[in-house]
Amino acid sequence: MSMIIVLAVILLLGIIYMILRISSLMGVVKGKQDDNSWNNINAVLLLLFMILGLAGFFYYSFKKWGTYEPPLASVHGEVTDRLFWITMVVTLIAFVIIFVAMFWFTFAYRYDKNRKAEFFPDNHYLEITWTVIPAILLVLLIVKGMKVWNDITGPASKDAVVIEMVGQQFAWTARYPGVKDKELGKHNYKLIDASNEFGLDLTDKNSFDDFKSLTLYLPKGKEVLLKIRAKDVIHSVFLPHFRVKMDAVPGMETQFKFTPTKTTEDMRTETGNANFNYEMACTEVCGRGHFSMRFPVVVVEPEEYDKWMASQTPWLKQNPEYMKYVPDNLKEAAAIKAGLPMYGVQAVNSVTLK
Amino acid sequence: MENHSHNDHGHEHHGNFWTNYIFSEDHKVIAKQFLITGMAWALIGGTFSVLFRLQLGFPDANLSWLKPLLGGWITAEGKIDPEFYLALVTMHGTIMVFFVLTAGLSGTFSNFLIPLQIGARDMASGFMNMLSYWFFFLSSCIMFSSLFISTGPAGGGWTIYPPLSALPQAISGSGLGMTMWLIAMAFFIISSLLGGINYITTVINLRTVGMSFTKLPLTIWAFLITAVVGLLSFPVLFAAVLLLIFDRSFGTSFYLSDIYIGGEALPNQGGSPVLFQHLFWFLGHPEVYIVMLPTLGITSEIISTNSRKPIFGYRAMVGSLLAIAILSFVVWAHHMFVTGMNPFLGSIFMLLTLIIALPSAVKIFNYVTTMWRGNIRFTPAMLFSIGLVSFFFTGGITGIFLGNSSVDIQLHDTYFVVAHFHLVMGSASFFGMLAGVYHWFPKMFGRMMNEKLGYVHFWITFIGVYMVFFPMHYIGIAGFPRRYYSWTNFETFSGFTDLNMVVSISAIVTLLTQFIFLFNFIYSIFRGRLAPANPWGSNTLEWTTPRYPGHGNWPGEIPTVYRWPYDYSKPGAKEDFIPQYVPFSETPESNLPQENELIKLEGVENTIHVEEKKHH
Numbered sequence: 001m002s003m004i005i006v007l008a009v010i011l012l013l014g015i016i017y018m019i020l021r022i023s024s025l026m027g028v029v030k031g032k033q034d035d036n037s038w039n040n041i042n043a044v045l046l047l048l049f050m051i052l053g054l055a056g057f058f059y060y061s062f063k064k065w066g067t068y069e070p071p072l073a074s075v076h077g078e079v080t081d082r083l084f085w086i087t088m089v090v091t092l093i094a095f096v097i098i099f100v101a102m103f104w105f106t107f108a109y110r111y112d113k114n115r116k117a118e119f120f121p122d123n124h125y126l127e128i129t130w131t132v133i134p135a136i137l138l139v140l141l142i143v144k145g146m147k148v149w150n151d152i153t154g155p156a157s158k159d160a161v162v163i164e165m166v167g168q169q170f171a172w173t174a175r176y177p178g179v180k181d182k183e184l185g186k187h188n189y190k191l192i193d194a195s196n197e198f199g200l201d202l203t204d205k206n207s208f209d210d211f212k213s214l215t216l217y218l219p220k221g222k223e224v225l226l227k228i229r230a231k232d233v234i235h236s237v238f239l240p241h242f243r244v245k246m247d248a249v250p251g252m253e254t255q256f257k258f259t260p261t262k263t264t265e266d267m268r269t270e271t272g273n274a275n276f277n278y279e280m281a282c283t284e285v286c287g288r289g290h291f292s293m294r295f296p297v298v299v300v301e302p303e304e305y306d307k308w309m310a311s312q313t314p315w316l317k318q319n320p321e322y323m324k325y326v327p328d329n330l331k332e333a334a335a336i337k338a339g340l341p342m343y344g345v346q347a348v349n350s351v352t353l354k
Numbered sequence: 355m356e357n358h359s360h361n362d363h364g365h366e367h368h369g370n371f372w373t374n375y376i377f378s379e380d381h382k383v384i385a386k387q388f389l390i391t392g393m394a395w396a397l398i399g400g401t402f403s404v405l406f407r408l409q410l411g412f413p414d415a416n417l418s419w420l421k422p423l424l425g426g427w428i429t430a431e432g433k434i435d436p437e438f439y440l441a442l443v444t445m446h447g448t449i450m451v452f453f454v455l456t457a458g459l460s461g462t463f464s465n466f467l468i469p470l471q472i473g474a475r476d477m478a479s480g481f482m483n484m485l486s487y488w489f490f491f492l493s494s495c496i497m498f499s500s501l502f503i504s505t506g507p508a509g510g511g512w513t514i515y516p517p518l519s520a521l522p523q524a525i526s527g528s529g530l531g532m533t534m535w536l537i538a539m540a541f542f543i544i545s546s547l548l549g550g551i552n553y554i555t556t557v558i559n560l561r562t563v564g565m566s567f568t569k570l571p572l573t574i575w576a577f578l579i580t581a582v583v584g585l586l587s588f589p590v591l592f593a594a595v596l597l598l599i600f601d602r603s604f605g606t607s608f609y610l611s612d613i614y615i616g617g618e619a620l621p622n623q624g625g626s627p628v629l630f631q632h633l634f635w636f637l638g639h640p641e642v643y644i645v646m647l648p649t650l651g652i653t654s655e656i657i658s659t660n661s662r663k664p665i666f667g668y669r670a671m672v673g674s675l676l677a678i679a680i681l682s683f684v685v686w687a688h689h690m691f692v693t694g695m696n697p698f699l700g701s702i703f704m705l706l707t708l709i710i711a712l713p714s715a716v717k718i719f720n721y722v723t724t725m726w727r728g729n730i731r732f733t734p735a736m737l738f739s740i741g742l743v744s745f746f747f748t749g750g751i752t753g754i755f756l757g758n759s760s761v762d763i764q765l766h767d768t769y770f771v772v773a774h775f776h777l778v779m780g781s782a783s784f785f786g787m788l789a790g791v792y793h794w795f796p797k798m799f800g801r802m803m804n805e806k807l808g809y810v811h812f813w814i815t816f817i818g819v820y821m822v823f824f825p826m827h828y829i830g831i832a833g834f835p836r837r838y839y840s841w842t843n844f845e846t847f848s849g850f851t852d853l854n855m856v857v858s859i860s861a862i863v864t865l866l867t868q869f870i871f872l873f874n875f876i877y878s879i880f881r882g883r884l885a886p887a888n889p890w891g892s893n894t895l896e897w898t899t900p901r902y903p904g905h906g907n908w909p910g911e912i913p914t915v916y917r918w919p920y921d922y923s924k925p926g927a928k929e930d931f932i933p934q935y936v937p938f939s940e941t942p943e944s945n946l947p948q949e950n951e952l953i954k955l956e957g958v959e960n961t962i963h964v965e966e967k968k969h970h
Contacts, residue, residue, distance in 0.1 A: 251611025
């Protein structure tokens, strides 16, 4: 490391020395102070910068062609990616025109004592032209962008798969509605404790079969609605392959809907990477472990998804001692939904004895 | 107009050392105080960026050699502590945005140039101006001290989003460090407001005879509009900061709700973290124009002067400044497309955001056209101005991606954003500031800076900045999130170690190059070639003052202004520039028809300054 710094310093000093040396030598050769050589050198360097800069930019971009974004796996992502590349083409054309023009001008109109600059204080036609043309292009981009945005943020369909993502320092947890009621139960942050990390409100019958998962399982080709919240500070759900990003805000539930288009297996075949995995990251700075909030994501075929759902254990079954928070009249329903037969019978007995 | 009794030639205030150099009320001294404080901050802020670039570019390097500097913040394994990494990122942003490119920039050039270019003896209130600097100094001291406390400086990002910034149990930087950050910013805002009121009042009330608004140099227009933007937006940050102080210290719940942290559920309910983001960005977005507009003014002046051509479309330049200023207040929520804000708001803010691209594009086109058919002299100031235009454009067009909410979903909070704003406002504004220093150094210190060192400084910095920020576009498109200590936890973000290394090396070289500038600056103050009266052949009034202008600026009367400041290479004129104080009656050979009409209006008393013009 320090070697590199030392080398950089030496290189830098070398460049400075060379330039000063060349300049003094040139001064000797020219003899006169009144020369224009430095002005010309700078003009040439600016032109060179433009040519080499653009060449390097295009060379690198073509070399990396097709490997820019993380491979795409969602329906709306196709639209936003296309909009990204449309914008890229428009801006790139403007970029090249302005760059070439500007650095050509600085070269072509470098100082010459025999020439006088043209007195050209304004021209309304020019100004109107270059206000109107970008305006039209921007309007097109805005119209397209608004349409896409409205589709993405519009309400999810009724049969969308609802999953809750909860962010905390420094981990994600997913909560799935159980297969029995397919509804997420209510939660309350005041009920959170070491075991009840979701703050499940067990007076709500929908919470009995909810289960926790440390992997985000998603069915291919079905609309997924992520309900997103945070327990402590702001986090942000980022699913790079699905072009999904939404903040997790304490005290305010947010959501994002999307449709995965490729299973993990599909993606492994497509990318030729047998170890490919989808991932979720946090993109809102949240403290010391911000960079480590990785959450695995798996996309499977819908049938496999249903099988997986059915095989999961409700949270209440994993934590039967929490039955004491279930209101007496719901204890039986809770026992059935969570799959706690033994406990259920006892509870019912205790009620009848009274 | 003359509120000081300076009319007897050569008279000056004879104060002692303290009143002349420390608690001075002279705008030129205050400007230099701002400049030097700003430069010190820029060095600190730049060093911070290199420290975290070491971590990002060389994640496996052993950094224990930094122990003497950073002490306990270097872990036993020779790594930067992850929380200190966040503190470095936070302080780098805070320092650069506020202390360097707001106070250091406006404080220096608005102070220095407003009275000199509009023909005033000093600011409207010299005392308030002095207070402005000393509040800034106090703020600087508090912020600087926060670097040395055991829990570390603020670490929640320069945007200090609560609840992270509100809860000491969330991150150690949100302890005393955050308290000091908030107090420092409160003083900073006071300083900024005191300065801004002064700039506005001075420009409106103290212009010399003939200096109508349509004859104002674009620098002054830019400073005036910047001050207005600051005056309207900084109070909102003050409110946001105050409410955050209440939440932190007095148990209120403006921004806090439903929080379970450190094994306990906090009692706060009903607040909204998103409220803070609205308040913050209501300042935060105008703030990027507070950083940008003065340098656009500076660049207009420098490009026109050194192209030996009038600035193209003076009215369009003023109009676009105004349009940017107004629109800057209605685009703030484009920072919040994916914060859970109502999506309908997203649509509105996308529309307004992309509209602001128009006046910005007009500025670019006008700069380029100003150089077209010019007779361009590449002074270091000119080179840095060209660099600014280049950065402003390269960084500006990526704003069209980010302003489009549906494209922003993927790019938000990635390195694409980092590349965007560092080019469009960070580097561009920094280059404008350097251009200003090179251009007005002769007026500030009466001596010239070394041009050759200026060229070296420019070329390495120009290429260096592109090498730092251009690769970040690729990294950002690949989805790499910002403010990450390391990306190795993710397969998705495992690439680009090569580019990250290039970025870090370029950052180191670029930072080191600034020492060439620093050397040139200090050396030239004492040993530079003595400056001629008007070294750049410029039209504006500051070059009519003596080499070392005293308190009051002009030993005699203030020159009267007859024409706009951009009469360069006027057809028929003897020289390729005609300064603002030359009446049309003296230039019949170059007058345009409508200007001949104006000769009649030139009063008898306005021809006093004939002897002043013998310089060239």
